[in-house]
Amino acid sequence: MLNRYPLWKNLLVLLVVILGFLYSLPNLYPDDPALQISHESLELTEGDTPVITTALEAAQVEFFGEENSDGSVLVRLGSLEDQLRAKTAIENALTDDYIVALNLAATTPSWMQAIGAGKMNLGLDLQGGVHFLMEVDMDAAIERRMQDNQSNVRTILREERIRSRGLNIVDSSHLEVRFATEEARRQGRSALIDSFPELQFQNRDAEGVFILDMRMSADVMLQIQRDTLQANRTTLLNRVDALGVSEPTVQQQGSDRIVVELPGVQDPAQAIRILQRIATLEFHLEAELGSPSLSYENYIYDGISVNVDNDVILQGDRVSNAVSSLDQNGLPQVILNLDGQGGNQINRISRDNVGRLMDVLLIETKSRTIVTLDAEGNEVEETEFYEDKRLIMHAVIRSALGRQFSITGLDPREANDLALLIRSGSLAAPMTIVEQSVIGPSMGRENLEQGILGVQVAATLVVLFMLAYYRVFGLAANAALIMNILLIFAIMSSILPATLTLPGIVGIVLTVGMAVDANVLIFTRIREELALGVPPQQAIDAGYNRAFTTILDANLTTFLVAAVLYTIGTGPVKGFAITLMIGIMTSMFTAIVGTRAIVNLIYGGRNVETISIGAQKRIKEVEA
Amino acid sequence: MLNKEIDFMGIRKPAAIVSAILVLVSIISLATLSLELGLDFTSGTSVRLTYSESIDLGEVNSALSGNGYEDAVVVTFGSDREIRVLLPVDETVAIENQAAQAAEVGETIAAMLRENSSSEITLEGSDYVSAKVGEELAEQGGLGMLVALGIIMVYIAVRFQFKFSMGAVVALAHDLIITLGIFSITGMEFNLNTLAALLAIIGYSLNDTIVVSDRIRENFRRLRKGSPLEMVNISLNQTLSRTLITSLTTLLVLFSILFIGGESTQGFAIALIIGVVIGTYSSIYIASNVILYMNVTREDLMIPVKEGTELDDTP
Numbered sequence: 001m002l003n004r005y006p007l008w009k010n011l012l013v014l015l016v017v018i019l020g021f022l023y024s025l026p027n028l029y030p031d032d033p034a035l036q037i038s039h040e041s042l043e044l045t046e047g048d049t050p051v052i053t054t055a056l057e058a059a060q061v062e063f064f065g066e067e068n069s070d071g072s073v074l075v076r077l078g079s080l081e082d083q084l085r086a087k088t089a090i091e092n093a094l095t096d097d098y099i100v101a102l103n104l105a106a107t108t109p110s111w112m113q114a115i116g117a118g119k120m121n122l123g124l125d126l127q128g129g130v131h132f133l134m135e136v137d138m139d140a141a142i143e144r145r146m147q148d149n150q151s152n153v154r155t156i157l158r159e160e161r162i163r164s165r166g167l168n169i170v171d172s173s174h175l176e177v178r179f180a181t182e183e184a185r186r187q188g189r190s191a192l193i194d195s196f197p198e199l200q201f202q203n204r205d206a207e208g209v210f211i212l213d214m215r216m217s218a219d220v221m222l223q224i225q226r227d228t229l230q231a232n233r234t235t236l237l238n239r240v241d242a243l244g245v246s247e248p249t250v251q252q253q254g255s256d257r258i259v260v261e262l263p264g265v266q267d268p269a270q271a272i273r274i275l276q277r278i279a280t281l282e283f284h285l286e287a288e289l290g291s292p293s294l295s296y297e298n299y300i301y302d303g304i305s306v307n308v309d310n311d312v313i314l315q316g317d318r319v320s321n322a323v324s325s326l327d328q329n330g331l332p333q334v335i336l337n338l339d340g341q342g343g344n345q346i347n348r349i350s351r352d353n354v355g356r357l358m359d360v361l362l363i364e365t366k367s368r369t370i371v372t373l374d375a376e377g378n379e380v381e382e383t384e385f386y387e388d389k390r391l392i393m394h395a396v397i398r399s400a401l402g403r404q405f406s407i408t409g410l411d412p413r414e415a416n417d418l419a420l421l422i423r424s425g426s427l428a429a430p431m432t433i434v435e436q437s438v439i440g441p442s443m444g445r446e447n448l449e450q451g452i453l454g455v456q457v458a459a460t461l462v463v464l465f466m467l468a469y470y471r472v473f474g475l476a477a478n479a480a481l482i483m484n485i486l487l488i489f490a491i492m493s494s495i496l497p498a499t500l501t502l503p504g505i506v507g508i509v510l511t512v513g514m515a516v517d518a519n520v521l522i523f524t525r526i527r528e529e530l531a532l533g534v535p536p537q538q539a540i541d542a543g544y545n546r547a548f549t550t551i552l553d554a555n556l557t558t559f560l561v562a563a564v565l566y567t568i569g570t571g572p573v574k575g576f577a578i579t580l581m582i583g584i585m586t587s588m589f590t591a592i593v594g595t596r597a598i599v600n601l602i603y604g605g606r607n608v609e610t611i612s613i614g615a616q617k618r619i620k621e622v623e624a
Numbered sequence: 625m626l627n628k629e630i631d632f633m634g635i636r637k638p639a640a641i642v643s644a645i646l647v648l649v650s651i652i653s654l655a656t657l658s659l660e661l662g663l664d665f666t667s668g669t670s671v672r673l674t675y676s677e678s679i680d681l682g683e684v685n686s687a688l689s690g691n692g693y694e695d696a697v698v699v700t701f702g703s704d705r706e707i708r709v710l711l712p713v714d715e716t717v718a719i720e721n722q723a724a725q726a727a728e729v730g731e732t733i734a735a736m737l738r739e740n741s742s743s744e745i746t747l748e749g750s751d752y753v754s755a756k757v758g759e760e761l762a763e764q765g766g767l768g769m770l771v772a773l774g775i776i777m778v779y780i781a782v783r784f785q786f787k788f789s790m791g792a793v794v795a796l797a798h799d800l801i802i803t804l805g806i807f808s809i810t811g812m813e814f815n816l817n818t819l820a821a822l823l824a825i826i827g828y829s830l831n832d833t834i835v836v837s838d839r840i841r842e843n844f845r846r847l848r849k850g851s852p853l854e855m856v857n858i859s860l861n862q863t864l865s866r867t868l869i870t871s872l873t874t875l876l877v878l879f880s881i882l883f884i885g886g887e888s889t890q891g892f893a894i895a896l897i898i899g900v901v902i903g904t905y906s907s908i909y910i911a912s913n914v915i916l917y918m919n920v921t922r923e924d925l926m927i928p929v930k931e932g933t934e935l936d937d938t939p
Contacts, residue, residue, distance in 0.1 A: 268727035433723030434754040443748045450886035457884055458877040503820050506881060506889055513877035517870040524866045550838040557779055557834055558827040561772045565823050568768040576820040
C-alpha cells in the first residue's frame with residue numbers, strides 16, 4: 001500500500017486549483033461607480049461629452065475615464081456617494097429626452113475578460129436596486145387573438161359573399177357567428193374551417209338563429225400564453241434597456257410572471273412608469289372615400305387628417321421584430337418581421353389593396369388623476385385609465401406584402417423612432433406588478449460586507465478547529481476547504497451565470513460547515529482503522545474507501561433536496577439552493593480527491609510509522 | 625470495537641415519549657397560535673427606515689396614526705435604530721396601481737416621520753407584496769417540502785430499504801414540526817429566509833441520518849452476531865464522534881452568521897441552529913428508533929454476493 005496518485009490525478013487537482021483561482025480572481029477588482037447617459041432615440045456622439053463633463057465640473061464631482069460606446073456615454077466617478085448628486089447635475093444640464101442611469105463599470109484587466117473570467121453578479125439584496133414581479137394578463141392576450149380572428153372571419157365571409165347576422169366575442173376564447181339560414185351556416189362553416197385550424201367549430205340553434213360557435217382549444221390557449229410571455233419578456237428587456245441599467249435581469253417565472261430586477265435604480269416610481277407603459281399596435285387600412293362615418297376614426301398624422309378604418313387587419317403581437325436600417329440606396333428604412341400567420345394575413349389583405357394606405361396605431365394605456373366631488377362635497381382624487389391612440393405610420397402599400405416588408409420614405413430619426421415604437425407596441429398583453437422590493441444602496445453594501453465577514457469568520461473558526469483536532473490531516477482538509485470556496489466563486493462568476501444573493505452567501509457559509517463533514521467521515525474512519533491496529537498506509541486507504549459510499553449517499557440526497565428547492569422555489573430559496581448545489585458538487589471533489597492528493601503527497605510512497613491525525617496516540621495507548 | 629460504549633437505545637422509550645410530546649406541543653401551538661408570518665407570505669407594504677438616534681416607538685406610532693396611517697404596524701428590526709413600518713394592502717386602490725402607490729408611500733412616510741423627529745432618518749427601502757403572491761408562496765413552500773420528503777423516501781428505499789426511508793422521513797418531519805413549533809411559540813417572524821432555512825434543515829438532518837443508516841447497514845452485513853438493537857447501538861457509537869464534530873463545525877458557522885451576518889440573516893441562522901440541534905438528536909434517537917420499531921432484520925439488508933465476499937476479507 002503506497003498511497004500514490006498517478007501523475008494525471010495530481011495534475012488534474014493542480015489544474016482545478018489553478019482554474020479555480022484564475023476564475024475567481026476578478027471578484028477582487030471592485031467596480032467603479034459610474035453614470036451612463038443615453039438618449040431615448042438618438043445615439044450620443046463625442047460631441048455630447050463636453051456638456052456632461054462641464055456639468056460634473058460645475059457640481060464639483062470627481063470623475064474620470066469618460067467613454068463613448070454603443071451610442072451612450074459612460075462616466076466613472078470618484079466615489080459612490082457622489083453618484084446621485086452627479087446624476088442630478090447631469091439631468092439638469094440635459095433635456096428630458098436623455099436618460100441618466102446609475103451604473104457600475106468593471107475594472108478587471110483585459111486579459112481576464114479575454115479568458116472569460118468575470119465577476120459574480122450580485123443580487124439586489126447585496127447592491128441595492130429595485131425588484132419587480134410582473135403578472136401578465138393572459139385573458140387580455142387571448143381576447144385580442146380572438147378579435148384578430150373575428151376580423152378575419154368577417155373578411156372571409158365577405159369575400160365568399162356569405163351573409164351573416166353578426167359575429168361577436170362571447171368570452172375571451174369563444175366567438176360566435178350568427179346566420180339566418182342553416183344553408184348559410186353550412187356554407188360559412190366550410191368556408192371558414194380551413195382558415196382557422198386553431199379553433200374548434202360547433203353548430204348551435206337558438207330561437208330561429210343558426211349559430212356557429214368557434215372556440216379555442218386548451219392547447220392553443222397554452223401556446224398563446226407561452227408566446228405572450230415571451231413577447232412581454234422581450235419588450236420588457238427593450239424597455240429596461242431604455243432605462244440604461246447596467247445589468248438588468250428580466251426572467252420568466254412560472255407560467256404568467258416575469259421578474260424584473262434593476263440594480264442601482266433607486267426611484268421605483270420612475271421605473272414603474274416606464275415598465276408599465278402598456279402599449280399595443282394595430283394595423284388598419286385607411287378608410288375609403290365615402291365610407292359610413294361609423295366605420296372609421298379620424299387621426300392626425302404629420303399635420304394631415306387621416307380616416308382610419310375600424311377593422312384591424314393585423315395585431316401588434318404578430319410583429320416579431322422591427323428594426324431601422326439603410327436600404328441598398330443608403331436611405332433609411334424600417335424592416336418589419338411578422339410571424340407566419342401575420343405574414344399570411346398581411347399578404348391576403350395587401351394584395352387586394354395595393355395602392356391603398358396602411359396605418360399603424362400605437363395604443364397606450366395611460367392614467368390620469370381626476371378630481372371629483374363625493375356625496376358630501378369633498379374633493380376626491382381618482383386615477384382613471386384611458387387609451388391613448390396615436391397614428392405612428394401612414395404609408396402606401398406598393399405591392400403585396402409578406403412576412404418581411406420594409407417601410408421607406410422616412411428620415412433617419414423617423415425610422416429610428418418608428419422601429420422603437422413598433423417594438424414597444426408589440427408587447428402582447430398588459431402587466432400588473434404583484435411584488436416589488438426596493439433595497440437602498442447602503443443596505444445592500446451592509447448586507448454584502450456582513451455576509452463576507454460572516455464567511456471569513458466562519459471559515460477561520462472551522463479551519464482552526466480542524467487544525468487543532470486533526471493536525472496534518474486537518475491541514476489537508478483546510479486546503480480543500482479553501483479550494484472549495486474558490487471553486488464555488490469561480491463557478492458562480494464564470495461558468496454558470498448565477499447571481500450571488502444574501503441567502504446564497506448563507507448557502508456558501510453552510511457549505512463551509514458541511515463540506516468538512518466528508519473529511520470528518522474519512523478521518524474518523526482512518527482513526528478507527530488505526531485503533532484496530534491497521535498500519536497507517538492501509539488505514540488511510542481503508543478510511544477513504546469505506547467512507548466513500550456514505551459520503552456519496554449523504555451528498556446525493558442533500559443534492560436532491562437542493563434541486564427540489566431550486567425547481568420549486570423562487571427568490572431567496574432559489575439563491576440558497578444554487579450555492580448549496582454548487583457547494584455539494586465542488587466539496588465532493590475537494591474533500592475526497594483534493595485531500596487525498598495532499599495526504600498522498602505527505603505520506604504516500606514511503607514507509608510511515610505514525611501519522612498525524614490527532615488523538616490517534618491516545619487510542620493506541622488504549623489499545624496497548 | 626471501542627471499549628467505552630454508550631447505551632443510546634437504552635433510553636429509546638423515554639426519548640420517543642419526549643419527542644412525541646414536543647411534536648404534539650408544536651402542533652397544538654401551530655394550530656392555536658399559528659406562525660408570525662412575514663410580509664413575504666401575507667401581503668402589504670413594508671418600509672424600512674434607519675434613525676441616527678435610538679427610536680421612540682410611541683412617537684413614531686403617534687406620527688403615523690396622526691397622518692392617516694392608523695393601520696400601520698411598527699416593528700423594530702435588528703437594532704433600536706432600525707424600524708419597519710408595515711401597511712396592509714389598500715383595497716380601495718386598483719391592483720394595477722398598488723405597486724406604484726407602494727413605491728411612493730416609502731418617501732411619504734419617511735418625509736412625514738422626519739418632520740416629527742429630531743433624528744436623521746434614512747429610507748433604506750421598501751417592499752410590496754400583493755395578496756395573491758403571498759398565498760402562492762406559502763403553498764409553494766409547503767409543496768416543496770412534501771416533494772423533497774417524497775423524493776428522499778424513494779431514494780433511501782432504493783439505496784437502503786423501505787424501513788430506513790420511513791426512519792429518515794419520520795426524523796425529518798419531527799425536525800421540521802418542532803422547529804416550526806419553536807417559531808410559533810416564541811413568535812419569531814417566519815419569512816422566506818426562514819423557509820429556505822427549513823429546507824436546509826431537511827438537507828442537514830438527512831445527512832446525519834444517512835450517515836448513521838449507512839453504518840447500521842454495514843454492521844448488519846459485517847457482524848455475524850448481535851440483536852438489531854445491539855447493531856444500532858454499535859453503529860451510533862461508531863458515528864458519534866463524526867456526528868458531534870460535524871454538528872460542532874456547522875454550529876460554529878451558524879453562530880458566526882447569527883452574530884456577524886447582519887439582521888437580514890438572523891432569522892435564517894436561528895432556524896438552522898434550532899434545526900441542527902434537533903437534527904442531531906433525531907438522527908440518533910428518531911431515525912434509528914423507527915427502524916427498530918419497524919423490526920429491521922439482517923434479511924432486510926441482504927448483501928449482493930460479490931460485495932459480501934469483499935467485505936469478508938476485512939478483519
